[in-house]
Amino acid sequence: MLSVVIPAYNEEEMIPKTSQTIDKILKEAGIEHELLFINDGSKDNTWTVIEDEASKNPLVKGVCFSRNFGKESAIFAGLYESKGDCAVVIDCDLQHPPEKIVEMYRLWEQGYEIVEGVKASRGKESGLHRFAAKSFYNIMTDAVGFDMSRASDFKLLDRKAVNVLLNMNEKNAFFRALSSWIGFKSTEVEYDVREREAGISKWSTRALIKYAVTNISSFTSAPLQIVTLLGVLVFGLGLYSIIEALIRYFMGTAKEGFTTVIILQCLTSSAIMLGLGIIGFYISKIYEEVKGRPKFIIDRTTYEK
Incomplete structure (x- = not known):
């Protein structure tokens, strides 16, 4: 049987369309399946619509946070x-x-344990959003050691791979990267990102920035290296200023005043504060992990557990 996991946040307009479309496609292909809608604390009537779909179709199940x-x-x-x-x-x-x-399911039947959905095109995006996404995935690619420029959450996982992911105790788990990092026999399926049929995107600029920062920090320590890099740069600038000051002193052309000192102090202080901020962010993530709180809390479901 194939389980289709569908996260939903304020998607009351899309639930019926999504449920009926996927159910029809899988039935026509003769694939035994279940549709799992996860209501992620929606503020609209998403959960009510999920319950309604579950009452109409026994293959539809709902989980409410x-x-x-x-x-x-x-x-x-x-x-x-x-x-x-x-x-x-x-x-x-x-x-x-x-x-x-x-197509993913047929590849799984051939023995593939992870079938990655990779983007042939990203659809309509602003230049700024495209640049930000490219920068984010470049960082993640360096962190995990494989290309994530076209990665997405759209993928199929064998039960073995699912169990490995579920046994990971990380609170801030980045599914898109972890599902590739675990290995197993993998292949890819290309797709073009489509336009949304109803509703609006739930990803604001602020939410995307928070998402990127959280996932980068949960999967790589690269930002911590910025502290070292800043230290080297400030040291180089300070060394240059010292040499320049000594040369001017012996040549008798030394400048009066404290401009150079002030500039160096500002640069040094900024570098220190930025470094402490990055270190503090990682410490806060460690604090969240050691508390051991669950990734989610299920309030209710449309079925008996």
């Missing part, structure tokens, strides 16, 4: 509740083409 925990937590909750021999994660807005699920 006690509050908003974020997309990563919704994905892991769906994997935890899934019963299939394999599971596919897909966005509720249908920007991931659902017909590709069949």
Whole structure:
């Protein structure tokens, strides 16, 4: 059986369309399946619509969080509740083409344990958003050691791979990177990102920045190296200033005043404060991890557990 995990946040307009579209495609392909909608603390009627769909179709199941925990937590909750021999994660807005699920499933039947959905195109994006996304994935590519420039959450995982992910105790787990990092026999399926059919994107600029910072810090210590780099740069600048000052002193052309001293103090202080800020951010993440709080809290479901 195939479990389809569908995180949903304020998607009341898309739930019926998504449910019916995916269900129809999988039935026509003769694939036994279940559809797991994870309501990530939505503020609209998403949960009510999920309950309505579940009452109409026994293959539809719903899980409701006690509050908003974020997309990563919704994905892991769906994997935890899934019963299939394999599971596919897909966005509720249908920007991931659902017909590709069949292609992924056939590859799984051939023995592949992870089938990655990779973007052939990213759809319509602003130049700034495209640049930010490219920068983020360049950092992640360096961190994990493989190309993540076209990576997405749209992928199929064998039950073995699902169990490995669920056994990881990281609170700030980055599904997109971890599912590739764990290895196993993998292949790719290309797709074009589609336009949203209804509703609006739930990703604000602030949310995207927070998402990027959280996932970079959870998967790589690269930002900590900025502290070392800043130290080297400030040291180099200070050494240059010292040499220049000595040369001017012996040549009798030394400048009066404290301009150079003030500049050096400002640069040094800025570098120190930035370094402490980065270190402090990592310490806060360590603090969150050692508290051992759960990734998510399930309030209720549409089925008996």
